[in-house]
Structures are given as structure tokens and as C-alpha cells.
Amino acid sequence: MLSKKTKYAIKALVALARNDSNQPMLIADIAKNEQLPKKFLEAILLELKHNGFVSSKKGAGGGYYMLKSAEEISLSAIIRIVDGPIAMLPCVSLNFYERCEECKDEVTCGIRDVAKEVRDATLKILLETSIADIIKRENDLEIHSKVN
Secondary structure: OOOOHOOOOOHHHHHHHHOOOOOOOOOOHHHHHOOOHHHHHHHHHHHHHOOOOOOEEEOOOOOEEEOOOOOOOEEEHHHHHOOOOOOOOHHHHOOOOOOOOOOOOHHHOHHHHHHHHHHHHHHHHHHHHEHHHHHHHHHHHHHHHHHO
């Protein structure tokens, strides 16, 4: 399950990527437009900044702006930065592996085998889906909803 923090990070990146003016956006404007709590958004944007996705400019005309293109930022990267592991179990995590305490034998563990399949399928989708893809989906869904 995605945490609120991850959903807010994705929404903030989408807002910044949709910014046609390419000018820095104020946190207050992003928070208002996306209906996100400002204080929480500040912490999220700072984390995204420390990880090289966005940067900020101080003073008049300041705010946050994208450092990477929307096509370069995968959902898997955002989830890992904000929430950590994508895998359901630590013993199948690619970046945050830990052996399960109660596991007798990882090689013959059926739960681990299923969790690995889920991880692989989920990871494939998350790696192949970028912020640009989210924007395209939102645009397509908006068009589709007007047709129906």
C-alpha cells in the first residue's frame, strides 16, 4: 500500500512537471492546487531535493522546480526514496534485504516464493511508469470521462 507521503510526493512531482511556465513553484501554490498539507509537503519536497529530483530557488520568483525530466522519474524510485522497500517481505527486497526471523529455509519457503512473484510483477510496472506516464494517464482519463 502506498503511504500518503508517497502519494503526496507523486502529486507534487506531477504538479511541478505540469508547470508550463517552467518557473519555480511556491510550496503554498502546490499545496493549494493539489490539496496537500503545506507542512508535510515541505518535508517531502526537501527529501526529493536531497535525492536530486527537484531543486529550489530562494527569494523573489523562488520556489521548487524539476531537476530531472518527468520521463526520467520512475514510480519505483519515488517509492524507494520516500517509503523504502517495495517488496512485501524483507527477504525478497532487492535493495533492503533482511532474512525473516521465523524462516527455516528461504530456498523452500512458499510464502517467499509468492512474495518474489508479486515483487517482480509490481516492480516491472513501477519501473516502467514515470511521472510523464501518470500525466498522460490523467489526461486520457479526463478526456474519457468527458466522453462518457
